[in-house]
Amino acid sequence: xxxxxxxxxxxxxxxxxxxxxxxxxxxxxxxxxxxxxxxxxxxxxxxxxxxxxxxxxxxxxxxxxxxxxxxxxxxxxxxxxxxxxxxxxxxxxxxxxxxxxxxxxxxxxxxxxxxxxxxxxxxxxxxxxxxxxxxxxxxxxxxxxxxxxxxxxxxxxxxxxxxxxxxxxxxxxxxxxxxxxxxxxxxxxxxxxxxxxxxxxxxxxxxxxxxxxxxxxxxxxxxxxxxxxxxxxxxxxxxxxxxxxxxxxxxxxxxxxxxxxxxxxxxxxxxxxxxxxxxxxxxxxxxxxxxxxxxxxxxxxxxxxxxxxxxxxxxxxxxxxxxxxxxxxxxxxxxxxxxxxxxxxxxxxxxxxxxxxxxxxxxxxxxxxxxxxxxxxxxxxxxxxxxxxxxxxxxxxxxxxxxxxxxxxxxxxxxxxxxxxxxxxxxxxxxxxxxxxxxxxxxxxxxxxxxxxxxxxxxxxxxxxxxxxxxxxxxxxxxxxxxxxxxxxxxxxxxxxxxxxxxxxxxxxxxxxxxxxxxxxxxxxxxxxxxxxxxxxxxxxxxxxxxxxxxxxxxxxxxxxxxxxxxxxxxxxxxxxxxxxxxxxxxxxxxxxxxxxxxxxxxxxxxxxxxxxxxxxxxxxxxxxxxxxxxxxxxxxxxxxxxxxxxxxxxxxxxxxxxxxxxxxxxxxxxxxxxxxxxxxxxxxxxxxxxxxxxxxx
Numbered sequence: 235x236x237x238x239x240x241x242x243x244x245x246x247x248x249x250x251x252x253x254x255x256x257x258x259x260x261x262x263x264x265x266x267x268x269x270x271x272x273x274x275x276x277x278x279x280x281x282x283x284x285x286x287x288x289x290x291x292x293x294x295x296x297x298x299x300x301x302x303x304x305x306x307x308x309x310x311x312x313x314x315x316x317x318x319x320x321x322x323x324x325x326x327x328x329x330x331x332x333x334x335x336x337x338x339x340x341x342x343x344x345x346x347x348x349x350x351x352x353x354x355x356x357x358x359x360x361x362x363x364x365x366x367x368x369x370x371x372x373x374x375x376x377x378x379x380x381x382x383x384x385x386x387x388x389x390x391x392x393x394x395x396x397x398x399x400x401x402x403x404x405x406x407x408x409x410x411x412x413x414x415x416x417x418x419x420x421x422x423x424x425x426x427x428x429x430x431x432x433x434x435x436x437x438x439x440x441x442x443x444x445x446x447x448x449x450x451x452x453x454x455x456x457x458x459x460x461x462x463x464x465x466x467x468x469x470x471x472x473x474x475x476x477x478x479x480x481x482x483x484x485x486x487x488x489x490x491x492x493x494x495x496x497x498x499x500x501x502x503x504x505x506x507x508x509x510x511x512x513x514x515x516x517x518x519x520x521x522x523x524x525x526x527x528x529x530x531x532x533x534x535x536x537x538x539x540x541x542x543x544x545x546x547x548x549x550x551x552x553x554x555x556x557x558x559x560x561x562x563x564x565x566x567x568x569x570x571x572x573x574x575x576x577x578x579x580x581x582x583x584x585x586x587x588x589x590x591x592x593x594x595x596x597x598x599x600x601x602x603x604x605x606x607x608x609x610x611x612x613x614x615x616x617x618x619x620x621x622x623x624x625x626x627x628x629x630x631x632x633x634x635x636x637x638x639x640x641x642x643x644x645x646x647x648x649x650x651x652x653x654x655x656x657x658x659x660x661x662x663x664x665x666x667x668x669x670x671x672x673x674x675x676x677x678x679x680x681x682x683x684x685x686x687x688x689x690x691x692x693x694x695x696x697x698x699x700x701x702x703x704x705x706x707x708x709x710x711x712x713x714x715x716x717x718x719x720x721x722x723x724x725x726x727x728x729x730x731x732x733x734x735x736x737x738x739x740x741x742x743x744x745x746x747x748x749x750x751x752x753x754x755x756x757x758x759x760x761x762x763x764x765x766x767x768x769x770x771x772x773x774x775x776x777x778x779x780x781x782x783x784x785x786x787x788x789x790x791x792x793x794x795x796x797x798x799x800x801x802x803x804x805x806x807x808x809x810x811x812x813x814x815x816x817x818x819x820x821x822x823x824x825x826x827x828x829x830x831x832x833x834x835x836x837x838x839x840x841x842x843x844x845x846x847x848x849x850x851x852x853x854x855x856x857x858x859x860x861x862x863x864x865x866x867x868x869x870x871x872x873x874x875x876x877x878x879x880x881x882x883x884x885x886x887x888x889x890x891x892x893x894x895x896x897x898x899x900x901x902x903x904x905x906x907x908x909x910x911x912x913x914x915x916x917x918x919x920x921x922x923x924x925x926x927x928x929x930x931x932x
Contacts, residue, residue: 246294251906252890254299261292265308286334286563299905309554320394320458323385326419326479329373330390332537333555335562338516341538344560345512348540351549351557360541362488363518364506366561367473368532369425370454374400375479376418379410386458390554399457402466407499414498419478422500426453427530430469449532474500487541508541519562526564535563566627570640571595573624576607576651580659580683584675588613590636592626602626605634609671610653619648659683679767680829685719686712688767692720696773697765698757701750702743719833720765724751724840759786759846766834769820775812782810786843790825790834797826856927858884863891865908866901868921876924883928891916899924
């Protein structure tokens with residue numbers, strides 16, 4: 235099992251600092267990817283519950299290992315950056331997210347934190363409970379009673395200017411009633427009710443247009459149209475729930491703010507309640523949960539807020555969320571339906587995922603016909619069979635999951651499901667990864683299901699770095715039949731006329747694309763090795779392999795020998811720093827497949843691979859051959875720059891301290907490496923000491 239896979243399977247309590255660092259890095263990247271899909275693309279891939287699980291695991295890691303907390307961690311930020319195509323508007327006050335409660339105990343803990351924060355233990359404060367609408371957050375600014383501009387949440391600091399679109403929504407007044415303050419920023423949720431959503435999807439289907447997965451996606455996609463005329467045709471609604479910037483107070487309580495907003499012409503969410511105890515909050519949450527299916531709009535919980543605005547100000551904020559509010563999430567909805575078929579899908583990393591095709595059933599306003607079955611072990615443990623009546627749970631707004639079967643309803647003649655041992659797309663062997671529950675296609679880049687992802691990686695800035703083509707372009711050109719492998723990228727000039735005729739391209743973009751490709755017909759060896767798509771071989775592994783083999787010819791020859799079982803070639807691979815037995819086996823397996831060799835030869839017919847150039851290292855380098863560990867943050871350089879400098883001077887850089895470590899360079903907020911260095915008596919340097927040692931100090 236690879237180190238990263240192992241870290242992902244361990245509980246947080248069992249993680250070492252090194253494992254935790256790798257797992258935190260993985261989680262941050264995954265969470266940010268899902269945020270972009272949800273907030274910016276309106277195309278979520280996982281359920282709310284699964285996303286919440288990722289965030290909870292990252293919070294747990296950062297709590298146990300505070301030295302791993304970074305300013306740009308998703309636990310410290312909200313939303314996603316605004317998309318191109320909209321002007322950005324900076325929020326006068328950040329639009330923050332909410333912390334989550336998943337149980338009654340969590341809600342009671344929230345009340346105790348509020349009372350402790352106010353110094354009112356043993357007393358009572360008033361709270362407001364409001365339904366948590368499942369829509370798109372919006373901030374609307376009014377000056378002298380007239381709508382000036384409106385913006386989405388974006389990344390919490392700046393959002394997209396959707397003013398023209400918002401003016402088409404009937405429930406958002408252009409001119410306020412009554413006597414509002416000179417400046418009033420109203421925040422709330424744009425949403426679509428269930429009846430309107432189903433009608434819109436029916437219209438879309440009848441017109442041969444894209445249908446939406448759920449009301450939230452429909453609302454977000456409708457509001458974020460570049461053409462306001464399209465938004466005007468969509469049945470969008472708005473609930474006001476909070477204030478941003480105001481020139482003067484309009485009330486001294488949240489309940490009073492709700493009443494004032496209603497008097498100005500806004501709709502506020504109901505059912506809501508004002509209570510002076512957590513028991514009142516929990517009772518209201520239970521009541522709304524029981525009535526959830528009857529509500530005309532989708533909700534995924536109830537928001538609890540301290541009523542007093544003075545108390546809210548006193549409690550303040552922590553990280554990305556207020557201390558005075560929390561969202562109490564509902565458990566997922568469950569229904570019964572019949573399992574028609576089990577299909578195996580091949581994902582972007584080659585993982586074979588079983589998906590159940592079920593008789594369509596309505597869950598929370600969404601008609602569901604497919605549900606995840608997780609993996610082979612899950613199907614076997616629950617003995618899920620085609621023809622069974624299954625319990626289906628909608629744990630969010632994407633593909634639901636099958637929880638189990640109704641045993642009494644099983645028809646005669648069903649048989650246990652047999653998991654495939656070959657990829658259903660390319661026919662390559664399907665390998666069960668030791669120690670974990672998933673099976674993976676071994677075809678790599680030769681598998682059509684994985685080829686697109688390989689090409690996306692190949693063109694990325696940190697791999698081959700081809701300007702003018704990104705992930706969406708790769709998918710589009712693959713769908714158009716112009717890309718089947720990375721070598722086809724270098725043959726796109728043959729299709730210039732067809733490219734220019736494709737929607738969204740044109741003369742300029744095609745010229746930029748082809749110029750970007752021509753600039754990368756010479757590829758540095760380390761980038762090419764990293765971009766081949768070999769399991770567990772990325773940029774860092776590509777660099778050390780390039781330094782070892784110097785030429786692609788040598789790497790190809792040694793990899794082929796290792797694939798044939800040559801012991802010396804295998805030993806050489808495993809001797810490369812950071813490679814090890816597992817990665818060496820992946821490299822050998824890659825070269826053992828004749829289809830990968832064909833892919834390489836096809837690519838070599840289009841590009842030139844530049845030999846690795848060893849950096850000259852002065853023989854009098856003070857750290858030549860020394861092992862150095864950097865810990866903490868630095869002011870004159872980043873950690874990556876410091877490590878690169880050390881390597882250029884002939885030092886070996888390690889991520890952990892041992893008795894073989896020569897120097898530990900300690901920056902601000904240093905973690906356990908500094909503690910271990912003191913325990914072992916390893917020489918410790920501050921940033922100035924390191925710069926003086928290597929001759930670059932001031």
